[in-house]
Amino acid sequence: MTIPKRYSRLTGAALIALLPVSAAAQVDLTLWHMEQPPHRVERVQILLDEFNASHPEITVSQEPQNWGEVYAKAPAALAAGAGPDMLFAIPDFTPILKGIGALTSVEDFVTELDAVHDFNPSAVEAYSYDDGVWAVPLYNMSMNLWYRPSVLSAAGIDVPTTWDEWKAAAEALTKDGMYGMGLPANQQLYTDQTVYSVMANGGASEIYNADGSLNFDTPETVAAYSFYNDMLAFSPPDAASWTWGEAEACFASNSCAMIMQFSVISTYDTQAEGVASDLGVAAIPSKDGGDSNTIAYANAVMLLSQDDEKMEASKTFVRWLLQPENYGRFLNMEPGLFMPVTADGAAADSYWSDPMVEKYRGQIETVIENSQNGMLFGFTSGRVFPAISAISAQNVLAETLQAIAITGTDAAQAVTDGQARMQDLTE
Amino acid sequence: MKRALRWNMALAGVLFMLVALIVLPFWFVLTGSIKEPSEIIARTPTMIPQSFSLQHYVKLLSASDYPLYMMNSMIVATASTVITLLLAIPAGYAFFRMAFAGRETLYRAILLAYAFPSIVILIPLFGIFAKLGLIDTRLALVLVNVAFALPFAIWMLRSFFAGIPIEIEEAARLDGGAPLTVLRRIMIPLVAPGIAAVAVFTFVTSWTEYVFASVMILSDAKRPMPVGFSGIIGQYQIDWGLLLAGASLSILPVVILFAFVGRWFVAGLTEGAVK
Numbered sequence: 205m206t207i208p209k210r211y212s213r214l215t216g217a218a219l220i221a222l223l224p225v226s227a228a229a230q231v232d233l234t235l236w237h238m239e240q241p242p243h244r245v246e247r248v249q250i251l252l253d254e255f256n257a258s259h260p261e262i263t264v265s266q267e268p269q270n271w272g273e274v275y276a277k278a279p280a281a282l283a284a285g286a287g288p289d290m291l292f293a294i295p296d297f298t299p300i301l302k303g304i305g306a307l308t309s310v311e312d313f314v315t316e317l318d319a320v321h322d323f324n325p326s327a328v329e330a331y332s333y334d335d336g337v338w339a340v341p342l343y344n345m346s347m348n349l350w351y352r353p354s355v356l357s358a359a360g361i362d363v364p365t366t367w368d369e370w371k372a373a374a375e376a377l378t379k380d381g382m383y384g385m386g387l388p389a390n391q392q393l394y395t396d397q398t399v400y401s402v403m404a405n406g407g408a409s410e411i412y413n414a415d416g417s418l419n420f421d422t423p424e425t426v427a428a429y430s431f432y433n434d435m436l437a438f439s440p441p442d443a444a445s446w447t448w449g450e451a452e453a454c455f456a457s458n459s460c461a462m463i464m465q466f467s468v469i470s471t472y473d474t475q476a477e478g479v480a481s482d483l484g485v486a487a488i489p490s491k492d493g494g495d496s497n498t499i500a501y502a503n504a505v506m507l508l509s510q511d512d513e514k515m516e517a518s519k520t521f522v523r524w525l526l527q528p529e530n531y532g533r534f535l536n537m538e539p540g541l542f543m544p545v546t547a548d549g550a551a552a553d554s555y556w557s558d559p560m561v562e563k564y565r566g567q568i569e570t571v572i573e574n575s576q577n578g579m580l581f582g583f584t585s586g587r588v589f590p591a592i593s594a595i596s597a598q599n600v601l602a603e604t605l606q607a608i609a610i611t612g613t614d615a616a617q618a619v620t621d622g623q624a625r626m627q628d629l630t631e
Numbered sequence: 632m633k634r635a636l637r638w639n640m641a642l643a644g645v646l647f648m649l650v651a652l653i654v655l656p657f658w659f660v661l662t663g664s665i666k667e668p669s670e671i672i673a674r675t676p677t678m679i680p681q682s683f684s685l686q687h688y689v690k691l692l693s694a695s696d697y698p699l700y701m702m703n704s705m706i707v708a709t710a711s712t713v714i715t716l717l718l719a720i721p722a723g724y725a726f727f728r729m730a731f732a733g734r735e736t737l738y739r740a741i742l743l744a745y746a747f748p749s750i751v752i753l754i755p756l757f758g759i760f761a762k763l764g765l766i767d768t769r770l771a772l773v774l775v776n777v778a779f780a781l782p783f784a785i786w787m788l789r790s791f792f793a794g795i796p797i798e799i800e801e802a803a804r805l806d807g808g809a810p811l812t813v814l815r816r817i818m819i820p821l822v823a824p825g826i827a828a829v830a831v832f833t834f835v836t837s838w839t840e841y842v843f844a845s846v847m848i849l850s851d852a853k854r855p856m857p858v859g860f861s862g863i864i865g866q867y868q869i870d871w872g873l874l875l876a877g878a879s880l881s882i883l884p885v886v887i888l889f890a891f892v893g894r895w896f897v898a899g900l901t902e903g904a905v906k
Contacts, residue, residue: 245696270861271866277846280754280846286767448867449867452868474668476669
């Protein structure tokens with residue numbers, strides 16, 4: 205055997221020996237998210253393709269899911285060993301998976317990312333409890349008051365900042381086939397969100413006391429519900445069955461002068477006039493004109509893999525996604541809806557250079573500013589009460605409104621009943 | 632005469648209201664799917680479209696996985712229908728012809744299975760399918776669809792077999808026909824309307840099944856149309872044109888199926904009703 209032949213055989217043997225190692229080094233990750241509209245799936249796929257190309261040892265694939273089913277589907281899939289490695293979440297979803305032992309704290313990882321990108325503290329807070337941080341914040345959504353400046357100025361009305369002004373504006377604008385304020389009264393999440401946005405502006409943001417007991421049945425809560433019920437008089441009669449889409453359609457068709465919504469930019473641009481200068485957004489009016497609050501959802505990603513290698517690969521992906529040059533494009537899978545939760549993301553060119561974001565820059569800046577006072581029921585004042593998941597899942601805030609608006613129960617009694625219902629669900 | 636006229640007018644009025652109740656939603660869905668976005672969400676809905684656009688269909692078919700979802704639904708619904716028929720025809724015939732202990736009890740027990748609310752077995756079934764490696768497979772959906780369609784199919788076909796004069800079957804036997812040959816050559820052609828009715832029933836229930844598909848299918852590529860389409864619609868921001876175009880296309884296979892076997896289906900339903 206000549207030396208070159210021996211050398212080549214040795215090299216071949218070495219390569220064969222290395223092959224299993226190379227194969228084992230390849231990590232396949234599955235990402236579940238609930239951003240199912242085709243353009244969002246496409247944007248996520250573009251980012252995944254880029255990541256996979258720049259990280260040959262990792263392959264991330266997406267499986268879009270539906271918010272309507274994921275609460276039941278994810279625990280079942282994880283129990284069956286068919287769950288994802290990464291799963292998008294909102295704060296009240298995380299306790300469910302934590303409750304079945306599917307989560308490990310990512311506190312160190314979030315601290316590492318915070319040092320680089322500077323997270324909005326409230327976004328991290330929503331996932332920080334029980335001595336851990338249970339998900340990595342990705343983007344924010346906050347509720348705002350949307351209107352057309354031309355409609356308000358034609359009626360000689362200023363943008364309302366107090367409840368009295370808001371009610372007077374809605375009343376004045378309800379004429380000639382237009383409704384002053386489109387508000388839902390469906391027993392559904394959208395109504396939870398609008399009701400809580402009103403509560404948060406009437407001093408009723410704390411559903412729990414510091415000791416964990418319920419604090420829903422208060423005069424402030426009753427006042428907020430009474431005000432909301434009064435405002436329903438200026439809503440279309442079918443508002444009792446609305447979800448987000450119907451409210452947006454009402455606004456886009458100029459049938460509703462004002463609505464509360466996370467964002468109407470995409471719908472306004474594609475299905476209505478699309479004139480940026482005639483789309484107004486403001487903070488939700490507060491009871492007495494003080495600081496305005498709003499409901500805000502810090503969306504996050506939970507890292508679920510129990511395998512160290514997969515967990516590390518998942519972290520590599522999240523690190524990559526939060527880099528400003530990628531993060532802005534990720535947020536703009538739905539321009540104007542998903543807001544940055546990192547300081548460098550909020551300043552990223554990749555975010556502000558999107559044509560839709562450029563066009564509605566003023567509105568988006570206002571939305572980001574409004575979101576600074578964002579809060580979420582059960583996750584306020586630095587305290588997190590995981591039992592809120594059961595209350596949220598049953599839409600008790602909306603159920604309480606329905607008792608008042610649909611069945612005519614007195615507001616004080618409905619709120620008392622609401623707290624009793626919360627107590628039952630919590631126990 | 633006047634009384635007859637009034638009666639006819641009242642009947643016509645009721646018929647008109649019934650047709651309007653059934654047809655109007657379809658009309659708004661179909662015509663809405665070809666309207667411009669601004670007209671779809673207009674404050675006053677337009678009965679006759681004032682604009683025409685195929686943009687929603689183009690977007691649906693080119694920018695979403697809707698065709699893939701349709702294909703998945705077609706595979707699942709067709710397989711469910713074929714398997715249900717393959718099992719229901721001999722089972723229905725056996726319940727009609729074969730004498731065995733507990734036949735009537737078993738026959739009634741099958742109907743009880745049909746009356747069972749399916750949602751309560753969703754989670755246990757998920758566990759069983761997970762152990763069998765059937766989660767995230769179309770086969771899981773076919774098995775579920777067949778399990779829920781089979782009781783009704785057997786019950787219906789048995790009543791059809793019972794309506795065939797015994798002399799026909801006896802004549803075939805006298806000519807030397809084996810039971811399976813008699814079933815295949817004589818009985819099946821005679822219960823063709825019943826088979827058509829069962830086929831349409833199974834196909835439609837499989838085509839529209841949502842609950843089990845939404846939980847048992849994990850990957851986008853295997854999702855049937857109802858589940859995949861609900862995702863396309865979106866949550867916070869709804870593309871109404873996309874929704875209407877998808878809804879219009881989703882009824883197409885059922886319409887085509889009815890066009891082929893509709894006459895038999897109606898005959899099957901009416902014959903089944905008096906047997």
